[in-house]
Amino acid sequence: MEEVLKFLKDNPTYYLATMDGSQPRVRPFGTIALFEGRLYFQTGHVKNVYEQLIANPQIEICASSHQGGWLRITATAVRDDRREARAAVLADYPSLQDMYAPDDGNCEVFYLKDATAVFSSFTAEPRTITF
Template identity: 55%
Template sequence: MNEVFEFIKKCGTYYLATVEDGQPRNRPFGTVNVFEDKLYIQTGKKKDVSKQIQKNPKVELCCFDGQGGKWLRLAGELVRDDRREPKEAMLESYPNLKAMYSADDDNTEVLYFKNATATFSSFTEAPKVVTF
């Protein structure tokens, strides 16, 4: 899982895909953190993406390193964690978000991956799969 985390951090931006009424929805994200040996992302509960995840927690993210010609696809289920500690950890990792989010507000949402399958791919190497 740490290899997945490091790759996503290096890419900076990843694209998270959800489903809404049978229609794929995709948007850029930039938050990723490891807390208690779980890979977390962050969003706001008021956003459509949060509502889509709560209705169908199966998601996929994709990111491309831009220079090494490698990309990552991470499929799994997202689980909301309403505890204050993982929210604080995320906001400490991304202090610029503190202008919009707080560990104590009713909007900040952190979610961790479960039943995750990460596939590292490139045009020059065989795919590498990591599960967690």
Template identity: 55%
Template sequence: MKEVLDYLNACGTFYLATTEGDQPRVRPFGAVSEFEGKLYIATNNKKNVFDQMKKNPKVEISAMNKGTWIRLEAEAIQDDRREAREAMMEANKASLSKMYSVDDGIFEVLYLKNATATICSFTGEPKVIKF
């Protein structure tokens, strides 16, 4: 899981795909952290993406870095504990503190469950990481 976290942090921006009915929806994300051995993402509970993940927790993340790319399949599970929000805020203070506070009522964190990450390149074999 640490390799996936490091990869996503190195990318800076990664793209999260959800579904809305039968339509895929993709948008850029940038906040990721580790808490209690799980990989977390963050969003705002007023956004459509949050509603989409609540209705169908299956998500995919994709990003590119230095001639490689990652595809990460998982289930996004809401964690409403303050400690989880604090960990995310601490790991992403520069970007998240401009938009959220830990107790603002809109800041949400979700961990990735049953995750499979595949890191690929044009020159090597894919590397699969499950967590």
């Protein structure tokens, strides 16, 4: 899991896919944090992505590196409503602290459960990690 975290931190914009009914929705994300042995991301309660995650927590993340490789993660996004989890994720992203606070009623965090991460490139066989 640390290799997945490092890849996402080294390539800070990834794309998160959710389902909006029968329509896939993909958007750029940038938060990823390790808390209590799990990978977390953050969003706002008022955003459509939050409603999509609640309705169908099955997600996919895709990120690419400047070196030519890419990472795809399939997982279940699990909402964590604890203040400690929200504070831990925001602590990794000071730039978000002007928009979000752990107790603002808008900050939401999710962790990845039953995740399968596949590292791929044009020059090597895919490599899979589960966590």
